[in-house]
Structure formats: structure tokens, C-alpha cells
Amino acid sequence: GQNIDQPTEMTATEGAIVQINCTYQTSGFNGLFWYQQHAGEAPTFLSYNVLDGLEEKGRFSSFLSRSKGYSYLLLKELQMKDSASYLCAVLDSNYQLIWGAGTKLIIKP
Amino acid sequence: GAVVSQHPSRVICKSGTSVKIECRSLDFQATTMFWYRQFPKQSLMLMATSNEGSKATYEQGVEKDKFLINHASLTLSTLTVTSAHPEDSSFYICSAAELAGDYNEQFFGPGTRLTVL
Numbered sequence: 001g002q003n004i005d006q007p008t009e010m011t012a013t014e015g016a017i018v019q020i021n022c023t024y025q026t027s028g029f030n031g032l033f034w035y036q037q038h039a040g041e042a043p044t045f046l047s048y049n050v051l052d053g054l055e056e057k058g059r060f061s062s063f064l065s066r067s068k069g070y071s072y073l074l075l076k077e078l079q080m081k082d083s084a085s086y087l088c089a090v091l092d093s094n095y096q097l098i099w100g101a102g103t104k105l106i107i108k109p
Numbered sequence: 110g111a112v113v114s115q116h117p118s119r120v121i122c123k124s125g126t127s128v129k130i131e132c133r134s135l136d137f138q139a140t141t142m143f144w145y146r147q148f149p150k151q152s153l154m155l156m157a158t159s160n161e162g163s164k165a166t167y168e169q170g171v172e173k174d175k176f177l178i179n180h181a182s183l184t185l186s187t188l189t190v191t192s193a194h195p196e197d198s199s200f201y202i203c204s205a206a207e208l209a210g211d212y213n214e215q216f217f218g219p220g221t222r223l224t225v226l
Contacts, residue, residue, distance in 0.1 A: 040220075041219065041220065042202045042204075042219050042220045043202075043217050044217070045215075087152065096155070097155065097215070099153045099154075099155075100152060102152055
């Protein structure tokens with residue numbers, strides 16, 4: 001079966017750095033996405049990785065290792081508004097998005 | 110970035126009634142639109158994929174006669190929940206992809222919270 005694992009919840013301090021991990025087992029791979037979702041709102045796109053390595057975009061970076069079936073989202077200089085759920089999703093061989101359950105990130109002052 | 114709207118944002122209805130949710134791509138033509146359902150504290154669940162001018166493809170376990178999807182134009186898709194019941198209460202989200210076969214990014218609507226009494 002297809003499976004995406006990410007931690008259920010993480011807590012971090014304002015101004016700090018946090019890394020949210022995602023491991024996947026899917027039938028084929030056509031890219032991995034990270035989305036941010038605030039409570040009661042739709043997801044917003046953060047990043048897309050299809051090749052191994054680190055993609056940096058401002059305070060957010062995303063890393064992919066296809067051989068390990070592993071990705072992480074790195075958030076720097078955390079702000080209170082970063083409190084949200086972060087969803088990892090993989091595009092499988094049929095171009096279907098397989099979603100993780102999301103990681104709820106709590107930022108404390 | 111591309112903008113997708115949904116209407117209504119919230120709806121409360123009585124059990125047995127039907128509810129229509131609209132999804133519009135405002136500044137681009139969406140060849141493919143997706144409908145998702147999300148229960149509290151759970152991930153997005155894809156319900157169906159619709160391509161303009163053709164019948165929607167439903168995911169396993171989703172009743173196509175209950176969740177009617179119409180993708181009549183390149184900017185509008187509708188989801189009608191027929192004979193709604195309390196267990197249909199959920200957050201319904203649509204997303205749109207701009208080009209046929211371009212699944213690299215989906216643009217999400219703001220979602221519709223449905224409560225069935």
C-alpha cells in the first residue's frame with residue numbers, strides 16, 4: 001500500500017528553527033509537495049521537490065532524498081503566524097497526490 | 110499566483126436536502142479540477158477528479174450518485190451533495206490545475222464547511 005508518515009505534532013519557540021520530517025512509500029514518484037494549512041482554511045503551496053537536494057525559499061527550505069524515501073521541511077526564524085499544520089504529499093506514478101496526515105506545529109513565545 | 114474561489118464558504122442544511130458548492134478559477138483556465146473532503150484533524154481525502162467536458166473520475170468508496178460533479182466550463186466546477194446526512198458534514202475543498210497533465214501544482218479554493226443537521 002501507499003504510505004506517508006510525518007509526526008502528528010511538534011512544538012517550537014518563536015525565532016528558532018524546526019525541521020518537519022516526512023517519509024513515504026508510494027507506487028512511483030513524480031514529486032513531493034509541502035503545503036501549509038491554517039485551521040479552517042485550505043492548504044497553501046510551500047514547495048515542490050522532484051530531484052534530490054535542498055530547495056531554499058526564504059525562511060522555508062525543503063529537502064528530498066528519493067533513495068531514502070525521505071523529505072523534510074525546514075522553517076527558520078519562526079514566527080507566531082507559522083503555527084499551522086504542514087502537509088506532505090507525494091505525486092505517485094498515476095499522478096495522484098497521496099497526502100500525509102499533517103504535522104501540527106505549535107509556536108510558543 | 111492563480112486564484113480559486115469557492116462558494117459558499119459555510120452552509121448549514123437539514124438532513125435530506127441537497128447542497129451545491131461552486132469552485133471557480135478566477136484568472137486561469139482549469140482543465141482539471143479536484144474535489145477533496147477533510148474531516149477534523151485528518152488529512153485531505155481526494156473524492157474525485159474532473160476534466161472539463163467529461164465525466165468525473167471518482168475515488169473508490171465515493172458514491173457518484175450522491176456527490177454529483179459537473180465541470181461545465183474551464184473556470185467552473187460544481188459539487189452537489191444530494192440527500193445530505195449528518196455524516197456528510199465536513200470541510201470540502203476544491204483545487205484546480207491549469208494545464209491538462211500538469212499536476213505539478215494545484216491551486217486550492219478556500220474550502221466550504223458543510224454542516225448537516
